[in-house]
Amino acid sequence: FTSSGSVYSSIHGFSQEEIKEKLLAFPGGSIDLLKQDSGIAVLTINNPPRMNAFSGAMMVDLEEKVTQLENWTDGKGVIVQGAAQTFCSGSDLNAVRAMLPLISVALVEGNALGGGAELTTACDFR
Numbered sequence: 127f128t129s130s131g132s133v134y135s136s137i138h139g140f141s142q143e144e145i146k147e148k149l150l151a152f153p154g155g156s157i158d159l160l161k162q163d164s165g166i167a168v169l170t171i172n173n174p175p176r177m178n179a180f181s182g183a184m185m186v187d188l189e190e191k192v193t194q195l196e197n198w199t200d201g202k203g204v205i206v207q208g209a210a211q212t213f214c215s216g217s218d219l220n221a222v223r224a225m226l227p228l229i230s231v232a233l234v235e236g237n238a239l240g241g242g243a244e245l246t247t248a249c250d251f252r
């Protein structure tokens with residue numbers, strides 16, 4: 127997190143705006159947010175032609191929708207779902223191939239629990 131509270135850090139010296147610009151070079155799909163009167167929101171990962179893979183534009187969209195949810199004072203909960211009977215196939219592999227500065231491998235010996243498990247999933251290979 128940066129001092130402004132953004133999820134975008136200045137990775138590789140890029141500013142938040144530069145990272146957004148790079149992500150927006152990979153369009154397609156959307157993240158749809160429906161805030162219901164009940165206080166329950168529904169967030170839909172919507173990119174059926176690619177099995178709801180996350181394009182760069184969808185990552186930017188997700189950050190905006192999460193900010194909206196954080197500021198929703200009447201909100202109680204959020205359901206995350208995928209459109210068209212599939213949940214999500216991860217990052218759009220076309221964008222991953224184009225943006226990856228290097229390949230990361232989690233060499234997991236012994237336990238990888240909680241945040242440790244999440245760290246392994248943040249790597250390209252385990």
Ligand SMILES: C[C@@H](C(=O)O)C(=O)SCCNC(=O)CCNC(=O)[C@H](O)C(C)(C)COP(=O)(O)OP(=O)(O)OC[C@H]1O[C@@H](n2cnc3c(N)ncnc32)[C@H](O)[C@@H]1OP(=O)(O)O
Nearest residue numbers: 175176177179180215216217218219220222247248249250
């Ligand atoms: C962040 C990073 C990480 O690992 O940490 C990631 O998330 S890397 C991404 C990790 N995700 C993956 O490796 C999933 C790769 N996809 C698959 O294994 C498969 O597509 C399934 C999701 C199991 C669905 O198989 P199924 O035979 O039902 O359909 P299909 O393979 O014909 O897929 C339908 C269309 O969606 C596209 N498609 C599916 N997953 C995609 C993805 N992640 N990125 C870009 N396009 C994708 C296919 O290329 C195909 O496009 P066309 O119709 O044009 O041929």
